[in-house]
Amino acid sequence: MNSPFSRIGVVGAGAMGRGIVQLFAQAGVPVVLHDTQPSAVEAAMGHLRDTFARLVEKGKVSADAAQATLARVSSGENLSAFAGCDLVIEAIVERLDIKQTLFRALEDVLSPDAVIATNTSSLSVTAIAAAVRHPQRVAGYHFFNPVPLMRIVEVIGGPRTEPSVLTRLSELARQSGHVPVVCQDTPGFIVNHAGRAFGPESLKALGEGVTGYADIDRILREQVQIGGQGFKLGPFELLDLTGLDVSHPVMESIYHQYYEEARYKPSVIGAQRLAAGLLGRKVGEGFYRYAAGSVVADPALAESPAPAAPTGVRAWVARGPQQADVRALLEGLGATLDTGAQPSPDSLIVLTPLGIDATEAARGLDARRAVALDTLMPFGLRACKRRVMMTTPATGAEWRDRAHGLLAADGARVSVLRDSAGFIAQRVLAMIVSVGCEIAQQRVASPSDIDTAVRLGLGYPAGPLSMGDAIGPARVLEILEGMHRVTADPRYRPSAWLRRRALLGLSLLNDD
């Protein structure tokens, strides 16, 4: 197999640079590594030797192959070591001025048709390319950490990038066993842009006092099921893993780069906790506390046990597409059904809002007896790990507890929320779909590449567009329109990409 590049230079021997070196050396291409800190190169070389020793030990790589791979890696004390390279990948500190200076210096040692790629996560590839005489040879090549295991790479073209550069970089990635997705140079590219919903919308719900962060994590891990899978980590567990010092600036940067677009507005909670140094796992304390790499159990965050299953509850279910399923559930849990057109004076009133809050759904009914059940995800008898209900501010504690005990009667765990337009799952999932649709609408990448990048880059159970298809585009639209109407917050205005496909009955993966 002919590699599209014969010799690759890597600048920056940090976490990313060493991963990129490993990937391409393993794929059979000679690689030269340079860093302004000789100690960083030494550490990277030591790390590579250790990595391959471990791979040989585990039987994943033969001793000969490991030796051949290591022999393909050399180091250079200065940039002149890159003279014969037809590709140089930059993975240095995330500063525009420093990257621009490096790119100018690289142009002096490389032949005019050599490609220069940047691994930047948040800077404009176009702005970096603007520093050089031949911007057509500059592209983004955005890998994820750890590079050898995260099989996705965004191949980013700016307005001046020569399309053949993107084709060659994509081919190199494929030959190395990675999945390339070609995208336009826009803030956050695909993955960091698409990630502006899971954490930020959860922080927004937390900021509204809907429930605590441990409960939001439990809901998104246990209630959500897309194609039989949920999120592996809750949003606050994920923020702790990434570190708020990394994630909060990304949230701010994308918000400002899109000229204060409401959909991406970060939370003041993130800014405050960052200022307080509650960064996450790396400092032993974030939303959770950590010792020796594990979460320290905190009784204050534990779930309180459900009230005992009540007897003699009469339940009335509001009209809606899932009225029959909700009635079957409540009857199966031991309630007597009230099937009147209006609830009798002693019935528990069960609402099933999509997008709107319990208060809005309870209009014209006795809100003191009203609770809302989230029906977006499977909620049937013995068919789910977690059910989620919420109350109106007028709901009496005795009615809330009766509903809580009833919904937990088959052993399902139950989260009880304060009123929120869209519960937790509806608002977080609808925002993931909404942001994914905006990325598609801007033609940042093809719909299928958007989904591939998000699935592999963020580990979501599905890409945002397939997620929207699984829920149903019309339902996602209804949720967003409901949230938009109740909150009057432009954050929730539905994307045109979603609205058109929902109205036409098309898949969100449908391009035009």
Ligand SMILES: NC(=O)c1ccc[n+]([C@@H]2O[C@H](COP(=O)([O-])OP(=O)(O)OC[C@H]3O[C@@H](n4cnc5c(N)ncnc54)[C@H](O)[C@@H]3O)[C@@H](O)[C@H]2O)c1
């Ligand atoms: N760490 C991640 O998860 C991640 C993921 C994707 C992209 N990125 C991007 O990759 C790049 C590198 O990130 P990292 O985490 O590997 O950083 P790092 O801090 O681990 O390593 C950066 C290395 O670059 C060297 N360096 C700094 N200025 C230099 C210069 N002018 N010339 C040569 N070497 C120089 C430093 O000595 C250091 O060894 C950044 O642009 C970052 O945004 C990081």
